Amino acid sequence: MSECTLLSGNEAIALGAHLAGVHFATGYPGTPSTEILEALAQGDYEAVRVQWSINEKVALEVGIGASLAGRRTLVTMKHVGVNVAADPLMTLTYMGVKGGLVLVTADDPGMHSSQNEQDNRNYARFAKIPVLEPSDSQEACDMMNTAFELSERFDTPVLLRTTTRISHSKTPVTPGQRTESPVEPGFTKDPSKSVMIPAYARGRRLVVEERSGQLAKLAEESVDAPPHLSRVEMRSPDVGIITGGIAYQYVREALPDASIFKLGMTYPLPMEAIRSFAQMVDRLYVVEELDPFWETEISAAGIEVTPTGLSSVGELGAPAILQTIGAGDSIVGAEPAGGIPVRPPVLCPGCPHRGVFFTLRRGGYAVTGDIGCYSLGVLPPLEAMHTCICMGASVGAAQGIEKALGEDAPNTVAVIGDSTFLHSGMTGIADAFFNGSNMTTLILDNYTTAMTGHQGNPTAGYDVYRSEAPRLEFEPLVRGLGVDDVVRVNPYDMQALESALKSAQETRGPSVIIVEGACALLPWAEHSPPYRVTDECIGCGMCLRLGCPALRRKGTGKRDQVLIAADLCTGCGLCAQVCPQSAIVTEGDDQ
Amino acid sequence: MPRIDDVLVVGVGGQGIILATDVIAEVFLRAGFDAKKSEVHGMAQRGGSVESHVRRGESVHSPLISPGRVQVLLALEGLEALRYAHTLNPQGTIIFDPQRIPPLSVATGAQEYPDDLTDQLSRYAAQVTEVKGYEIASKLGNARAQNSVLMGALASLTELPRDLWLEVLDSRVPAKAVEVNRRAFERGLESMSENR
Ligand SMILES: Cc1ncc(C[n+]2csc(CCOP(=O)(O)OP(=O)(O)O)c2C)c(N)n1
Ligand code: SF4
Ligand code: SF4
Numbered sequence: 001m002s003e004c005t006l007l008s009g010n011e012a013i014a015l016g017a018h019l020a021g022v023h024f025a026t027g028y029p030g031t032p033s034t035e036i037l038e039a040l041a042q043g044d045y046e047a048v049r050v051q052w053s054i055n056e057k058v059a060l061e062v063g064i065g066a067s068l069a070g071r072r073t074l075v076t077m078k079h080v081g082v083n084v085a086a087d088p089l090m091t092l093t094y095m096g097v098k099g100g101l102v103l104v105t106a107d108d109p110g111m112h113s114s115q116n117e118q119d120n121r122n123y124a125r126f127a128k129i130p131v132l133e134p135s136d137s138q139e140a141c142d143m144m145n146t147a148f149e150l151s152e153r154f155d156t157p158v159l160l161r162t163t164t165r166i167s168h169s170k171t172p173v174t175p176g177q178r179t180e181s182p183v184e185p186g187f188t189k190d191p192s193k194s195v196m197i198p199a200y201a202r203g204r205r206l207v208v209e210e211r212s213g214q215l216a217k218l219a220e221e222s223v224d225a226p227p228h229l230s231r232v233e234m235r236s237p238d239v240g241i242i243t244g245g246i247a248y249q250y251v252r253e254a255l256p257d258a259s260i261f262k263l264g265m266t267y268p269l270p271m272e273a274i275r276s277f278a279q280m281v282d283r284l285y286v287v288e289e290l291d292p293f294w295e296t297e298i299s300a301a302g303i304e305v306t307p308t309g310l311s312s313v314g315e316l317g318a319p320a321i322l323q324t325i326g327a328g329d330s331i332v333g334a335e336p337a338g339g340i341p342v343r344p345p346v347l348c349p350g351c352p353h354r355g356v357f358f359t360l361r362r363g364g365y366a367v368t369g370d371i372g373c374y375s376l377g378v379l380p381p382l383e384a385m386h387t388c389i390c391m392g393a394s395v396g397a398a399q400g401i402e403k404a405l406g407e408d409a410p411n412t413v414a415v416i417g418d419s420t421f422l423h424s425g426m427t428g429i430a431d432a433f434f435n436g437s438n439m440t441t442l443i444l445d446n447y448t449t450a451m452t453g454h455q456g457n458p459t460a461g462y463d464v465y466r467s468e469a470p471r472l473e474f475e476p477l478v479r480g481l482g483v484d485d486v487v488r489v490n491p492y493d494m495q496a497l498e499s500a501l502k503s504a505q506e507t508r509g510p511s512v513i514i515v516e517g518a519c520a521l522l523p524w525a526e527h528s529p530p531y532r533v534t535d536e537c538i539g540c541g542m543c544l545r546l547g548c549p550a551l552r553r554k555g556t557g558k559r560d561q562v563l564i565a566a567d568l569c570t571g572c573g574l575c576a577q578v579c580p581q582s583a584i585v586t587e588g589d590d591q
Numbered sequence: 592m593p594r595i596d597d598v599l600v601v602g603v604g605g606q607g608i609i610l611a612t613d614v615i616a617e618v619f620l621r622a623g624f625d626a627k628k629s630e631v632h633g634m635a636q637r638g639g640s641v642e643s644h645v646r647r648g649e650s651v652h653s654p655l656i657s658p659g660r661v662q663v664l665l666a667l668e669g670l671e672a673l674r675y676a677h678t679l680n681p682q683g684t685i686i687f688d689p690q691r692i693p694p695l696s697v698a699t700g701a702q703e704y705p706d707d708l709t710d711q712l713s714r715y716a717a718q719v720t721e722v723k724g725y726e727i728a729s730k731l732g733n734a735r736a737q738n739s740v741l742m743g744a745l746a747s748l749t750e751l752p753r754d755l756w757l758e759v760l761d762s763r764v765p766a767k768a769v770e771v772n773r774r775a776f777e778r779g780l781e782s783m784s785e786n787r
Contacts, residue, residue: 337674380696
């Protein structure tokens, strides 16, 4: 196979991992990283075993075990996932690896699908490990092999950082040859290297320092020399630009004549090579997306850098570079048309989350929310979510509101999805039990990790290969965490949910309501015949407050009757439950 | 007419936009060009607004088309055509499907769907063409082939051979949908010559 094909950055990383002789890969889904493991599982890559872990911390820990067993190991996650995995990472860096270990962090400048836009190059400096950043899919593929070699050669985990525009752009890739790790598989007992008690960790701390020096030396030696971590492209001497990752492409597009120092390993930096480059150009700029990470390092080394004026917020692009460094020679589009109705994402027709938020809003609850499809419960018309911080935070935040205000606390409910609960909600429940909280938690169990593309998890019953997997039951799990008051509710029965909520609020001790119903997009989700609206409809718009895409007014009048698009309706029946005129009916209903 | 290198495909999540740009990019690549495409996955797929960039050239750098440089705006939905019309080069072409998918804000009556789409669009483009992709595909028996109708329309603006388009299209759609997508593509091609 050596044909040139278009691959996304994520597909290229999967291919590159296979070519680099990876034996084990795990991670936790998160946009824009998710497709790496999916491509690795779905591709023709038999030697690799792939699995989804329950969260990023567990993923990295399983990965560390696999590396200690002498296997080349890939661990993938989105940028915020590294926060969850930071605890093992910060000590793994002392231990080093046996089989190469590459951690892919997929950052999301512009926050297309994330709660923040943290720049994970900072983790490289923090953990004192090298970071590689591809500028297109070919580099993403090729860098995997380099990353594993470096990992084994320098006895360090290696960070490979992509961004949304690398992960989700498709560019041509010609694959290279497959290699195997020279490391003999097998677990070696080596406590002074793998047991980080203070006595051993102090020794390893010095090793890390020594390694940092070696990596800095490697950075210098590999500018335009194997393993080609960075390169200099001399063009006009007027302007010299230090750049890397996707920013490199934007610079090439905006300033075709500029000389470029292209970083491939973007930490540690080849500072002496950069110093010589600086001497060859009249003005030196650093163009990077998000934090002034390289610029700070380069300026601190006493190299004069001309400020670009580019923002450190959001995505970069060729136009911004043209407008700043390109001295105003800009391409600008026309003014956008005004007054265009917005089109944010919405819960699907028949989504099991819809009725929950309708009920919570009607009950006037304060809702601490979490991350998943159900985060859309914050948007109109449902507007029933009042916090969303990080995965699992709903449970802790609800307890905090209760503890801070005591008797004066509003009726508060934590809402959390199944995957998120297993990721990091369980500990919050045990904490509520231990600390005598009366809080109520709603677990929205739709049997899948829907938001990131329906990945398997322990309640889904399938794995990354879409093969059957063991299922974990929530009820005994939650009881085991100390909750006596546990009920299971059908998401399409809003009355039952309402009574369950009332009774939970009155019960002493923590309560959990498990709302069980399959995500409407799962192939095995059971749908019923569509509903329709009769002439009894008075156009009050009550049903429209559900925000179901299958419902709309017939015309543009404020009291026009409503209709249901039969091709979209899944027959969930929620709208029939809220219609005060009983004007929404289905087959078999008497009129 | 200059060679069509920079195409922006827009519409609503679920309309097959990503498949369409996969096909277009691969046609570009197989025709011997450097090609890139880019879009954002994730939240936007839940019925939100979607934009996908496709580019070709001797060598392509940024996977994103700069605003003002889009040569063809291929829109699977009218409102989405208007949302991205300002990214068009004023010499460019808009091909849009007049199918209306009202967003929630319109369905609930909070905002209004614009009535004068063609007029508003013509302020941004040298040429605005309506292609009833959804209607044509539905009549052919599979509304999901809407994107193939629009691709046919786009193909008529390029110098690239029809057989190349069909070959790539065939390889990208499910086996049982090959025939209907081929027909949808042909109807899209024809609709453009009728429009001239
Ligand atoms: C630490 C971290 N890892 C991953 C993600 C990406 N992510 C957002 S929501 C989600 C899963 C949601 O699944 P679930 O809780 O089951 O809710 P659903 O989408 O199915 O409604 C994931 C993986 C994240 N935001 N933060
Ligand atoms: S994908 Fe599933 S969980 Fe997400 S909005 Fe759609 S039906 Fe709801
Ligand atoms: S029954 Fe009503 S709420 Fe449920 S999918 Fe159909 S239109 Fe939407």
